[in-house]
Amino acid sequence: MQTITLAYRDNDRTPVIFAIREMAERYYHLDVRVVQIKKTEAFEAALFNGSCDVIIEHLEYLYEAAARGTKITMFCAPSRGGGLHLVVPQHVRGVEDFKGKAMAVRSSGQPHAVTLWLRMMGLEKDVITLIVSDDEVGRWGQWRKVLSGEYIATFMSPLYLPQALAAGLKVLPVPEIPIVGHFAQACLSEFANKQPGTLREYVKAVLHALAWLTMRPGEALGDLSGELKTRMNLHDDAELKRRFDSVVNGINTRPYPTLRAIANTYEIATLEYPGAKGLNPLSLWDYHWVKQLDDEGFIDRLIERMRLK
Secondary structure, three states, X not given: OEEXXXXXXXXXXXXXXXXXXHHHHHHOOEEEEEEEOOOHHHHHHHHHHXXXXXXXXXXXXXXXXXXXXXXXXXXXXXXXXXXXXXXXXXXXXXHHHHOOXXXXXXXXXXXXXXXXXXXXXXXXXXXXXXXXXXXXXXXXXXXXXXXXXXXXXXXXXXXXHHHHHHOOOEEOOXXXXXXXXXXXXXEEXXXXXXXXXXXXXXXXXXXXXXXXXXXXXXXXXXXXXXXXHHHHOOOOHHHHHHHHHHHHOOEOXXXXXXXXHHHHHHHHHHHHOHHHOOOOHHHHEOOHHHHHHHHOOHHHHHHHHHHHO
C-alpha cells in the first residue's frame, strides 16, 4: 500500500481530513497518515523537515518560501471561500454604520483578509482594524468585544456562531471576498515530481471525499463521528452535526481556485510575509491532477454514483 503523510493544525478541519483518509483506504489502496501539528512554527517547518508530504490549511507562508527559491506545488482548493460571518450589534443596519468605528480582528486565520474586504466595501480609510487574540477572549470570542461596545463588528466562523447570537448579536449579510480558504493543499514540488502516481491517487481520494461529504453527508457523518468527536472534543451529537454541516456547506466538489481568490490570498500573504512580494502566485499552482480527472469524467461519475446509492 502506498503511503502519504498529511499534516494539519486545526481540529475544526477534521471532517474533510478524515473523509480523505477514509476514501483513500477504501478505494485507492492508499494509506493517508494524518498528523496534527498544533504549533505554528513546527507546522510551517513540516514540509521542509520531512514531517509530512502534504499540508492542508494555512499556505500563506509558502509564498515567502517560494520567493526564496523553494519549489512549492499547490494543487487543490476545495473551499468556496473564507466562509466567515460578520457579527454586529442589533442596531447596525449596514456597513455605512462602520465609519469612524473599529473592527475586532482575530490574530490567526488570515487576519489581513479584513483589510481587503474593507477595501472592497470602500471602507479601508474609514474603519480601524485592531487585533484581538483568542488568548484574551477565548477561541473565536472576539464577538465579546462587539457585545461590550468596544468594536462595531467582527468576522467569525459559523462553527462558533451560536453563542454570539444567543448573547444578542446578529449576522449582517455582506459580500464575501474571494480567497483560497480552508482545505487548500500543498506539497514540495520534489515530492510531486518523484511520486506523481501517488499524488494522483491522493487527489482521487480528495475528490471522492468531497463528493461523499456533499452528496451523502448523513452516511459520512455516521462513519466518521467517532473520530470527529475525539478530535473535536465534542460529545453532543446535535452539536457535532451542526459543525459538520457548517464545514460541508463550504466545500466545492470541483476544487479549482479562481484567479481572484489566488490574487487576494497572495496579497494577504504579502501583508503577513513581506518577503513574498514580487512572486507570481500562479507559479505555485498546479491543478492538472484535478483537471485531468475532471476531464476524464471522474468527478461526474462520483456524483452520479452517490446519487444512485
